[in-house]
Amino acid sequence: MEELKSQNPSDNLTSLIWKLSIGSTLAWEISKFFGSEHPYLGPVSLILTIQTTMDKTVSLSFKRVIGTMIGIIITVIVASHLKVTGLNLGLIILIGTYTAKFLKLDKKVLHQIALTILFVFAFEHKSDHYAMDRMRDTLVGVLVASLIQFIWSSLNSRKKTMK
Template sequence: MLCLQSTYHKTVRLSIKRVTGTIIGISFTVIISTHMIINGWNLGLLVLLGGFITKWLKFDKTVLHQVALTILFVFVFEHQKNHYVIDRMRDTLIGVMVAVLIQLVWFRLILPSKQKIS
């Protein structure tokens, strides 16, 4: 639902940014976190490096926020629950698909037909 925006194009753009940030955050954390213990310093270091990588790749702040959140969640929860990475990616994709479907159904099919009636 976080991807749902006022227009279809904005929803798709934000959805792409969320998926991109999630993929970067997951990839970065899985590669590096296996060699680290869980503590605040390591988490801070991962978020800082993930932010630098995101800026180096010239992504905007939406992708940066998603990278930071993904690093936080994956670093903490992957050690507690196996397969959290898969759950995180699946949940992000489901959220993106639901937002796009709502845009397609509600704003492209339902609202135009109501506007024609009035």
């Protein structure tokens, strides 16, 4: 389902501003509701995945979730045996991104894996809940992004039909 494009580029920016604002509010509050100690992770996922169309938002959301899952799994398995150092971070990112290459996943997933490994490796030692919050809040963020995109697209389609 392709979102109808506005004749005015300013309308598209206005639409994005509202989606980011409303979506971030919802993602934060939903993450907190589900017990997150890091509720900013929900809005981060929303901000990084919301796109101009529903299809693009869902595609990027899927890649973010896959990359986050792989990054968390590899970091939890490997990082528990390592100290937090730059060299160890690089080694875990190497393992994670080569895993994605082996699975024939695209560059966007590789980026998500690397980001997840970085943050989980750095923060899990300080907060035992970071990895779980990261996964749950990523799901919250991408689901809210998709919901906001769906509602916005539906409203725009109705508005165009009424004209």
